Amino acid sequence: MIANRRPVIVGVDGSPASLGAVRWAVDEAVRHGKPLRITHALGVPGPSEQAVDEHVIALEAAIEARNWHRGLHITTSTWHGSPAHVLIEESRHASLVVVGSRRTRGFHSLLDxxxxxxxxxxxxxxxxxxxxxxxxxxxxRPLPQQPIVVGSDGSAPSEFAVGLAFSEAATRGVHLVAVRAWREPARRWGRAADLTRLAAAVHDALAADLEPWQAKYPTVPVDLRAVRGTAAPVLLAEGSDALMVVLGPRGRDGFDDLRLGSVTQQVLDHATIPVLIAQHA
Structure with a gap:
């Protein structure tokens, strides 16, 4: 997805959700010409804990992955450490990290x-x-083929997200829906804003931002949507029937030490479809 042969890494824990993530990771690796690495984190052993060979979880996932695509280059790894720490470290040399989630008591349970x-x-x-x-x-159960939705607000992180979304849409042969949310400005001098004109201006700005990407990916059909409303609810509504939603880690006015914006976190908390976060170092 980004650099040459950096692998797609998928985290597994033996659950059905992590096996579903493996299937998506296989699909991503094949589409983008990457190897696949299946990683299992054992956690931190206690002083009296006996060593057990739990590499079998990664190996079993690899067998399933080969059933889905025989020609894919697959490696496995098992590490002591928390899943988050292990996968973050693995991400230093990866093109993409994939994890699965499942619902537990009304909340998303993301592996651990x-x-x-x-x-x-x-x-x-x-x-x-x-x-x-x-x-x-x-x-x-075939993987979905609906359009991909990407949130674009003109910021540098969303620019990276737009590039990833175009790449995903191109390899899958699906439409891309680019969304920019806007809100009615406060009244000045007692006058209401011209909402039709404002919506048109937002649409034109979105079109200008996407023009270089449309030139790079001319075969990807693009639907531009300037939608009145707050960003997170707008993206959740637009993405309700999508293949995935693609977002930057933060949008405009983000701070370097706050690496996940509130909009992205809200979408992660409430989405029911895959969410691709355009994170990079």
Whole structure:
């Protein structure tokens, strides 16, 4: 997805959700011509804990991955350490990290609690979080082919997200929906803003920002949407039936020490489809 042969890395823990993530990771690796590395984190052993060979979890996932694509180059690794720490370190040399999520008591459980959130915040490469990933464990369930939604606000992080979204859409042969949310400005001198004119200006700015990417990916059909509303609800609504939502780690007015913006976090918390975070070092 980014650099030459940097692998797609997928975290596994033996759960159906992590196996569903493996299926998405296989698909990403094949589409972008990358090797696949399947990684399992054992956690930190206690002083009296007996050593056990849990590399079998990664090996079993590799067997399933080879069933989905025989020609894919696959390696496995098992490490002591927390899943978040292990995968963040692995992301230093990866093109993409994939993790699955599942619903637990009304909340998303990302492998081990907040692993997905920590990856989205601190990884050194893009992160794909596959919500309800257990849906994709069976070969009888094809991966979706709906349009890809990308949030664009004109910031540098969203520019990187737009590039990733175009790449994903091109390899999958699907439409791209580029969304920019806008809100009605405060009244001045007692006059209401011309909302039709404002919407047109936002649409034109979005079109100008995407023009270089459309020139680079001329075969990708693009739908530009300037939508009135708050960014997170707008993106969740636009992405409700999408293949995935692609976002930058933060938008305009982000701070260097706050690496995950509130909009991105809200979308991660409430999305039911895969979310690709355009994170990079």
């Amino acid at each position: 609690g907040s692993v997905g959130l920590q990856l989205a915040t601190h990884a050194y490469c893009p992160v794909l979080i596959v919500h309800h990933a257990e849906r994709w464990t069976g070969p009888e």
